[in-house]
Amino acid sequence: MSSDAMAIHQGTDVGSRPWVETLHGWVTTVDHKRLGILYILYALLFLAVAGSEAMIIRIQLMYPHNSFVSPQVFNRIFTMHGTTMVFFVGIPVLFGLANYLVPLMIGARDMAFPRLNAFSFWLTALGGFLLYFSFLGGSGLYGAGNAPDVGWWAYAPLTSRAFSPGHSSDYWTISLLVAGFGSIGTAVNIIATILCMRCPGMKLSRLPLLAWLNLVVSGMVLIAITPLSAAQIMLCVDRYLGGHFFDTQAGGSATLWMHFFWIFGHPEVYILILPAFAVLSEVIPVFSRKPMFGYPVMVGATIAIGFISMSVWAHHMFSMGMSSYGNAFFVLTTMAIAVPTGIKIFNWLGTMWGGRIIFKTPMLFCIGFLFNFLIAGLTGIMLGSAAFNWQLTGSYFVVAHFHYTLSGSFLFGIFAAFYYWYPKIIGRMLSERLGKLHFWLFFIGFHLCFDLMHIPGLLGMARRIYTYEPGRGWDTLNLLVSVGAFIQGIATLIFVANLIISYFKGAKAGNDPWDAWTLEWSVSSPPPAYNFAVTPTVASRRPLWDLKHPEDPDSRYE
Amino acid sequence: MSAITTPFPETPATWKLPYRGKVGMACLIIAESAIFTIFVVAYLYYTGKSLTGPTPREVLETPIFFTVCLLSSSLTIHLASKLLERGNRGAFLGLWFLTIVLGGLFLFGTGQEWHRLIFEHGLTISTNLFGTTYYSLVGLHATHVTVGLLMLTIVLLFGLAGRVGREQSARIDVLSMYWHFVDAVWVVVFTVVYVLGR
Numbered sequence: 001m002s003s004d005a006m007a008i009h010q011g012t013d014v015g016s017r018p019w020v021e022t023l024h025g026w027v028t029t030v031d032h033k034r035l036g037i038l039y040i041l042y043a044l045l046f047l048a049v050a051g052s053e054a055m056i057i058r059i060q061l062m063y064p065h066n067s068f069v070s071p072q073v074f075n076r077i078f079t080m081h082g083t084t085m086v087f088f089v090g091i092p093v094l095f096g097l098a099n100y101l102v103p104l105m106i107g108a109r110d111m112a113f114p115r116l117n118a119f120s121f122w123l124t125a126l127g128g129f130l131l132y133f134s135f136l137g138g139s140g141l142y143g144a145g146n147a148p149d150v151g152w153w154a155y156a157p158l159t160s161r162a163f164s165p166g167h168s169s170d171y172w173t174i175s176l177l178v179a180g181f182g183s184i185g186t187a188v189n190i191i192a193t194i195l196c197m198r199c200p201g202m203k204l205s206r207l208p209l210l211a212w213l214n215l216v217v218s219g220m221v222l223i224a225i226t227p228l229s230a231a232q233i234m235l236c237v238d239r240y241l242g243g244h245f246f247d248t249q250a251g252g253s254a255t256l257w258m259h260f261f262w263i264f265g266h267p268e269v270y271i272l273i274l275p276a277f278a279v280l281s282e283v284i285p286v287f288s289r290k291p292m293f294g295y296p297v298m299v300g301a302t303i304a305i306g307f308i309s310m311s312v313w314a315h316h317m318f319s320m321g322m323s324s325y326g327n328a329f330f331v332l333t334t335m336a337i338a339v340p341t342g343i344k345i346f347n348w349l350g351t352m353w354g355g356r357i358i359f360k361t362p363m364l365f366c367i368g369f370l371f372n373f374l375i376a377g378l379t380g381i382m383l384g385s386a387a388f389n390w391q392l393t394g395s396y397f398v399v400a401h402f403h404y405t406l407s408g409s410f411l412f413g414i415f416a417a418f419y420y421w422y423p424k425i426i427g428r429m430l431s432e433r434l435g436k437l438h439f440w441l442f443f444i445g446f447h448l449c450f451d452l453m454h455i456p457g458l459l460g461m462a463r464r465i466y467t468y469e470p471g472r473g474w475d476t477l478n479l480l481v482s483v484g485a486f487i488q489g490i491a492t493l494i495f496v497a498n499l500i501i502s503y504f505k506g507a508k509a510g511n512d513p514w515d516a517w518t519l520e521w522s523v524s525s526p527p528p529a530y531n532f533a534v535t536p537t538v539a540s541r542r543p544l545w546d547l548k549h550p551e552d553p554d555s556r557y558e
Numbered sequence: 559m560s561a562i563t564t565p566f567p568e569t570p571a572t573w574k575l576p577y578r579g580k581v582g583m584a585c586l587i588i589a590e591s592a593i594f595t596i597f598v599v600a601y602l603y604y605t606g607k608s609l610t611g612p613t614p615r616e617v618l619e620t621p622i623f624f625t626v627c628l629l630s631s632s633l634t635i636h637l638a639s640k641l642l643e644r645g646n647r648g649a650f651l652g653l654w655f656l657t658i659v660l661g662g663l664f665l666f667g668t669g670q671e672w673h674r675l676i677f678e679h680g681l682t683i684s685t686n687l688f689g690t691t692y693y694s695l696v697g698l699h700a701t702h703v704t705v706g707l708l709m710l711t712i713v714l715l716f717g718l719a720g721r722v723g724r725e726q727s728a729r730i731d732v733l734s735m736y737w738h739f740v741d742a743v744w745v746v747v748f749t750v751v752y753v754l755g756r
Contacts, residue, residue, distance in 0.1 A: 112578040112581075112582065113578070113582060116582075184586075184589050187585070187589075188582050188585040188586055188589070189582070191581065191582075191585050192578045192581045192582040192585065193578075195575065195576055195578075195581050196575045196576050196577065196578035196581055197575070197578070198575060200573040201573070218585075219588075222585055222588045222589040222592065223588060223589070223592045224592075225589075226589045226590070226592035226593045226596070227592055227593070227595075227596045229593060230592075230593045230596035230597055231596065233694070233698075234597075234600065234694065237683065237690065237694055238690075241683045241684060242683065242684030243683055243684060243690040243694070244684070244686065244687050244690045245600060245690055245691075245694075250608075250609055250686065250687060251604070251607045251608060251609045251686075251687050252604070252687060252690075253603070253604075256600065256603060260596060263596075
């Protein structure tokens with residue numbers, strides 16, 4: 001007994017707690033900051049896994065007739081790469097950032113439903129575990145391991161019992177279903193937090209843009225992830241109960257799966273890119289030393305993107321053969337979505353225009369984002385035109401386009417977020433030298449890889465092929481693309497090294513290393529468990545500016 | 559610890575935010591509506607596309623009585639939560655119990671219909687497209703009714719233990735929102751399956 005009492009007494013020193021207790025604390029936590037960190041670590045783990053899978057793909061395609069992996073393994077690897085990157089890197093990292101930052105930015109103690117928050121995280125974690133358990137359990141008890149190999153969109157009838165025996169597709173289905181429920185839980189939570197937990201004075205018109213964009217993203221999650229969940233339930237019915245939803249032999253339709261998948265799939269890419277927009281909207285003003293240019297227009301454009309993105313899905317399906325009216329509708333909506341995204345780029349540039357720009361690593365990634373995202377948008381417009389799309393759908397041109405949005409834009413935004421908020425979360429600065437090295441290597445590797453990848457696509461190289469004939473003009477290009485991929489891999493390793501080294505050796509950050517303006521920088525780094533000792537009251541969009549410049553507060557002009 | 563006070567104004571006296579329970583439930587309802595929409599779309603898309611029988615026209619009977627049960631349970635739960643707001647706990651419990659009975663009757667009706675379809679007409683989820691879409695859509699709704707009944711029963715047990723008073727009224731409203739949603743979905747499912755689908 002007495003030794004227990006001693007242990008409890010010494011327990012005030014956090015460093016000396018037994019590791020089991022620390023672990024228990026992390027597993028049972030309902031604190032939004034800890035759950036945010038768990039989400040981010042989880043996403044980083046899967047970023048490493050799915051990144052390694054990308055390397056396997058690129059090694060295989062480096063030379064014609066390469067036999068680094070078998071065709072069967074190649075199918076599994078690209079399926080797992082896509083599924084993991086979208087569901088277990090993209091979504092967790094955006095929810096992690098939202099979890100950590102939204103309550104701090106709106107002056108709240110925690111999320112609206114802390115236990116739902118923990119529950120949602122662990123559901124997502126279970127989903128990722130199930131997906132990778134398929135390597136062991138995919139063939140059931142009677143064979144060797146077998147991961148899903150149906151592509152990340154799992155078109156029918158590939159997923160039917162006849163073409164996908166064993167349990168690999170079931171693991172894929174159940175994993176996404178479970179993770180989808182987790183996403184819905186977190187989305188409900190973020191919306192309730194933003195609408196119901198704001199500190200006094202934090203009107204919707206003063207909400208930091210990161211919170212605004214996450215509000216829209218969560219709304220989109222509610223109506224975009226759920227069709228996927230519904231389709232997964234139908235697939236389960238087909239595979240386990242002998243249903244015929246996607247069974248063409250019994251009158252079912254493979255097209256219906258495509259529609260259901262892309263009703264989810266296209267909003268999903270906006271669900272991923274909007275949080276990157278959110279990061280830019282916080283970082284660019286701070287490093288341009290100017291308030292956000294056109295805040296209400298930014299909010300309006302975000303909501304417009306949310307709406308329009310729900311009506312563009314069939315531009316993934318032009319080659320399926322729709323009526324000319326269907327084609328025209330989806331071409332027009334796809335073109336229309338370029339308008340609000342263009343407004344956003346214009347406003348970021350407007351924020352930088354005439355500002356005193358500080359070229360720190362977070363800002364570098366934001367500027368890189370602007371270039372990459374512009375090109376991604378332009379190739380998107382090209383692919384959005386049905387006639388062009390008929391030529392290039394299913395080619396490497398498409399792969400290059402969406403990696404421009406996901407790697408060149410989403411990932412750049414997330415990297416900017418890491419460099420910007422790491423000091424707040426950990427309390428130490430990330431190394432600028434390693435950060436700049438990371439940025440330039442990644443930027444060069446990215447462009448070498450994905451700029452050149454457009455060309456084999458234009459020359460007719462189909463996506464998902466495990467190898468190709470020599471002498472078609474693809475050889476050198478594919479080699480260079482692979483080299484670019486490896487450079488990105490090395491850059492990411494430098495980034496991870498930076499995270500680890502700076503955790504121990506980084507300079508102390510202090511409360512507000514960037515001289516920023518939102519509420520999270522008013523508390524210590526890392527923030528205390530209770531966030532704010534006194535509930536803050538705000539009178540403008542930049543509460544910390546008001547605090548630092550009482551002679552000229554923003555509240556006078558808003 | 560620099561508390562953020564100056565130069566911010568005093569806390570606005572009128573600072574009021576919506577109740578998080580209601581907002582959370584509204585979000586859940588939006589998400590659930592999307593799930594049901596997909597199932598309804600599949601049902602309508604496959605109407606009349608079955609390659610073999612039995613067809614809905616041959617085997618479905620309109621469940622008028624059980625529909626009335628479910629829809630009137632919306633009324634009883636609404637009255638129950640109003641009574642709780644006024645502090646009338648006895649009447650609240652009575653109407654709450656009636657709601658559970660009506661919901662249970664509806665579920666019994668669904669079970670009876672399924673039993674009849676399976677054993678008299680040989681229609682299962684794998685028979686044809688009608689079976690697949692019918693059992694999925696109606697089953698999805700029945701699942702929601704079941705979950706709702708479980709939650710209602712938990713509240714009833716707490717109420718019988720004397721733990722549900724006026725101060726829980728806002729939470730009871732949240733649960734009653736869910737129940738109204740389940741009823742509203744039935745109106746759609748009923749229209750699609752028993753009116754349009756035949």
